[in-house]
Amino acid sequence: MSAVPATGAEIHNAAPAAGTPDAELAHKCLYYMLLMREVEDRIERKLYRQGKVVGGVYVGRGQEAIPVGSALVSQADDVLFPSHRDMAVFFIRGVSVRRVLAQYMGRVDGVTRGRDGNMHMGDMSVGVVSLISALAATVPVAAGAALAMRYKGINGVAFSYFGDGATSRGDWHEGVNFASVQKLPVVFICNNNQYAYSTPLHLQMACTNVADRGPAYNMPAEIVDGNDVLAVYQATVRAAAYARSGSGPYLLECKTFRMTGHSAHDMAQYVPKELFEEWGKLDPIVRLEKRMIDQSWAAQGEIDALHAAIAREVDDAVAWAEQSPFPDPATLLDGVYESQ
Amino acid sequence: MSTTYLEAIREGLWEEMERDPTVFCIGEDIGEYGGAFKVTAGLLERFGARRVVDTPISEAAIVGASIGAGLMGLRPVAEMQFADFISCGFDQIVNFAAKCRYRWNAGVPIVIRSPSGGGIHGGPFHSQNPEMWFVRTPGLKVVCPATAYDAKGLIKSAIRDNDPVLFFEHKGLYRKIKEDLPTEEYTVPIGKAKVAREGRDLSIITYGAMVWTALEAAEILAAEGCSVEVVDLRTLVPLDRETICASVRKTSKALLLHEDTRTGGMAGELAATIAENVFEFLDGPIVRVTAPDTPVPYSPPLEEAFLPNAEKVVEKARWLFRY
Numbered sequence: 312m313s314a315v316p317a318t319g320a321e322i323h324n325a326a327p328a329a330g331t332p333d334a335e336l337a338h339k340c341l342y343y344m345l346l347m348r349e350v351e352d353r354i355e356r357k358l359y360r361q362g363k364v365v366g367g368v369y370v371g372r373g374q375e376a377i378p379v380g381s382a383l384v385s386q387a388d389d390v391l392f393p394s395h396r397d398m399a400v401f402f403i404r405g406v407s408v409r410r411v412l413a414q415y416m417g418r419v420d421g422v423t424r425g426r427d428g429n430m431h432m433g434d435m436s437v438g439v440v441s442l443i444s445a446l447a448a449t450v451p452v453a454a455g456a457a458l459a460m461r462y463k464g465i466n467g468v469a470f471s472y473f474g475d476g477a478t479s480r481g482d483w484h485e486g487v488n489f490a491s492v493q494k495l496p497v498v499f500i501c502n503n504n505q506y507a508y509s510t511p512l513h514l515q516m517a518c519t520n521v522a523d524r525g526p527a528y529n530m531p532a533e534i535v536d537g538n539d540v541l542a543v544y545q546a547t548v549r550a551a552a553y554a555r556s557g558s559g560p561y562l563l564e565c566k567t568f569r570m571t572g573h574s575a576h577d578m579a580q581y582v583p584k585e586l587f588e589e590w591g592k593l594d595p596i597v598r599l600e601k602r603m604i605d606q607s608w609a610a611q612g613e614i615d616a617l618h619a620a621i622a623r624e625v626d627d628a629v630a631w632a633e634q635s636p637f638p639d640p641a642t643l644l645d646g647v648y649e650s651q
Numbered sequence: 652m653s654t655t656y657l658e659a660i661r662e663g664l665w666e667e668m669e670r671d672p673t674v675f676c677i678g679e680d681i682g683e684y685g686g687a688f689k690v691t692a693g694l695l696e697r698f699g700a701r702r703v704v705d706t707p708i709s710e711a712a713i714v715g716a717s718i719g720a721g722l723m724g725l726r727p728v729a730e731m732q733f734a735d736f737i738s739c740g741f742d743q744i745v746n747f748a749a750k751c752r753y754r755w756n757a758g759v760p761i762v763i764r765s766p767s768g769g770g771i772h773g774g775p776f777h778s779q780n781p782e783m784w785f786v787r788t789p790g791l792k793v794v795c796p797a798t799a800y801d802a803k804g805l806i807k808s809a810i811r812d813n814d815p816v817l818f819f820e821h822k823g824l825y826r827k828i829k830e831d832l833p834t835e836e837y838t839v840p841i842g843k844a845k846v847a848r849e850g851r852d853l854s855i856i857t858y859g860a861m862v863w864t865a866l867e868a869a870e871i872l873a874a875e876g877c878s879v880e881v882v883d884l885r886t887l888v889p890l891d892r893e894t895i896c897a898s899v900r901k902t903s904k905a906l907l908l909h910e911d912t913r914t915g916g917m918a919g920e921l922a923a924t925i926a927e928n929v930f931e932f933l934d935g936p937i938v939r940v941t942a943p944d945t946p947v948p949y950s951p952p953l954e955e956a957f958l959p960n961a962e963k964v965v966e967k968a969r970w971l972f973r974y
Contacts, residue, residue, distance in 0.1 A: 390723070422755065423754050423755045423756075424756075426753055426754045426755070427754045427755070431754065431755075432755060433755045433757060434755070435722060435757055440719075440722060440757075441751070441754060441755045441757070443746050443747055443750070444746075445742050445746055448715070448742060448743065448746065448747055450715070451709075451711055451712040451714075451715025451716050451718075451719070451743070452715045452716070452718045452719040452722070452743075452747065453719060454712065454715065454716050454719060455715060455716030455717060455718060455719020455720040455721075455722075455723075455727075456719035456720065456722060456723050457719070458704070458716055458719065458720055459719060459720040459722075459723035459724070459725045460723065462675070462701060462720070462725060463723070463724075463725075469719075481711060482711045482712075482715065482742070482743070485707070485709035485711045485712035485715070486711075486712055486715060486716075488707055488709065488712070489706060489707060489709055489712040489716060492707060493704075646752055646753050646756065647752065647753050647789050647790050648752065648790070648792070648814050648889075649752065649758060649812075649813045649814055
């Protein structure tokens with residue numbers, strides 16, 4: 312189960328993932344991918360441009376298969392540590408679209424009540440821990456959550472998400488090493504979208520694949536087609552079963568491509584245009600829809616109806632979030648400590 | 652039987668681990684070896700490897716894993732082998748642990764124990780007093796006990812606290828001081844200073860090992876007719892401004908003392924607190940005695956010149972007394 316070097320083309324030309332996932336799973340995957348795409352499009356292309364979302368906006372366009380395929384494997388007791396291109400994790404864990412939009416708009420009904428913005432949110436009641444801006448900082452924290460689950464006799468798994476760039480940080484290596492030494496139940500999920508801000512992979516790491524880092528930690532590592540949601544799902548099933556069995560952590564490298572700049576203000580002129588064209592053909596939503604029709608899991612009409620239903624759901628959530636008040640400046644000092 | 656400062660901390664850890672099954676220790680060499688200073692000696696035998704977790708040399712992982720465990724409802728007590736190494740876990744402390752509650756209402760009930768301070772010829776990387784890095788980070792509590800009694804009572808309170816607590820143990824005090832501790836259980840509240848010696852003419856406001864330096868200076872000054880009050884802050888965050896101001900109202904003169912370096916040291920915040928609140932009670936300038944703005948030097952004559960001592964305090968106090 313050591314790393315198998317592969318190019319993006321090799322991965323995408325490979326045979327479809329083994330096993331026959333049922334139509335129900337495909338429908339679920341499509342729903343969450345479409346929902347994430349629609350919410351992020353609305354944020355980046357409407358609300359941000361209208362000045363209703365301020366600050367930084369980072370989206371996971373074209374990378375939706377990674378949070379969706381993996382988080383759908385999570386069980387109630389599991390704890391997830393999404394990174395900034397993993398919005399669907401929140402929806403899958405039960406955080407409403409309304410509250411996520413209120414979060415982006417800095418409203419009091421947002422997940423952090425206006426204390427933080429964008430994907431910087433968490434809610435322990437649904438097992439989701441907030442990231443911080445220093446990427447990979449959540450990696451040792453995920454190891455600690457896994458340690459706590461074992462300590463408490465909970466058979467849970469920590470899902471630790473990060474990008475290719477985060478694997479260059481010391482926190483990543485310290486967290487992965489500690490998890491491996493302690494054989495902790497962690498699934499490490501890398502969204503390798505090939506750019507960390509403007510830095511391409513070859514300036515990020517000397518190895519070919521993030522998965523190549525696995526053997527150094529005696530950790531199984533698998534390369535996954537990150538634009539095939541069912542492949543991500545199946546790989547996560549394997550990884551979570553391994554971690555849950557007490558065998559230790561497992562690394563999934565999901566190869567994908569960042570179809571945007573780093574953030575809404577970044578035009579990504581440093582990315583060769585042909586890469587956008589090549590990867591645009593591999594859009595995970597388009598691929599799943601085609602597969603669903605080919606396999607007779609859905610009719611085109613059903614898929615069209617789903618698109619329309621999601622647009623309405625997001626319309627409603629935007630309206631709700633806009634009605635939510637801004638936080639009262641009188642609350643500025645509250646909550647630094649449990650008791651002030 | 653007298654208990655040393657070090658044994659007092661161990662007793663506090665031991666009692667809390669007996670009392671609460673969610674309390675566990677995590678750090679480098681803390682298990683079989685018992686920690687670099689032996690604070691955790693015996694804990695592994697009593698509580699097992701599940702609750703006394705030896706880690707790789709990874710301060711970010713020690714703090715990060717503590718945060719993760721804390722979010723999951725456990726109460727980890729992390730040990731930094733020396734306070735100097737806390738910088739390796741800095742981001743986890745100031746950006747992760749400190750901001751969780753404010754940002755997303757998630758309590759992080761962790762304690763980070765750090766042996767700090769000089770006087771043991773440890774040189775630039777085994778002698779520092781890094782408390783101010785954390786004092787100025789909202790969301791963290793900072794505790795610096797001076798006595799065995801307080802060390803035990805405060806480590807117990809720190810473990811029970813629902814926010815991250817930085818617990819600085821002065822390594823020079825570990826085996827140097829001892830006292831009889833109560834046989835019955837007790838805690839010392841975080842955020843309450845203590846008047847370590849009552850006086851009329853001048854207040855020395857300090858914390859940690861410098862409390863003993865202040866008391867030594869007060870004894871010398873008493874023989875000269877200067878009655879010194881010594882305020883032991885015990886906790887830097889939250890800061891007990893009431894006790895500080897009450898002492899200055901009484902004596903009208905303030906000498907601020909710490910082992911940490913001068914610029915940006917705690918004395919600056921204390922001076923501002925006094926100036927803002929009890930300026931009209933002052934009969935003289937606010938005076939600081941601190942280490943100079945240098946790294947902690949190794950060679951004994953240099954380290955001696957670096958560290959504040961009773962002689963330096965007496966000299967400044969005499970000047971202020973006569974002002």
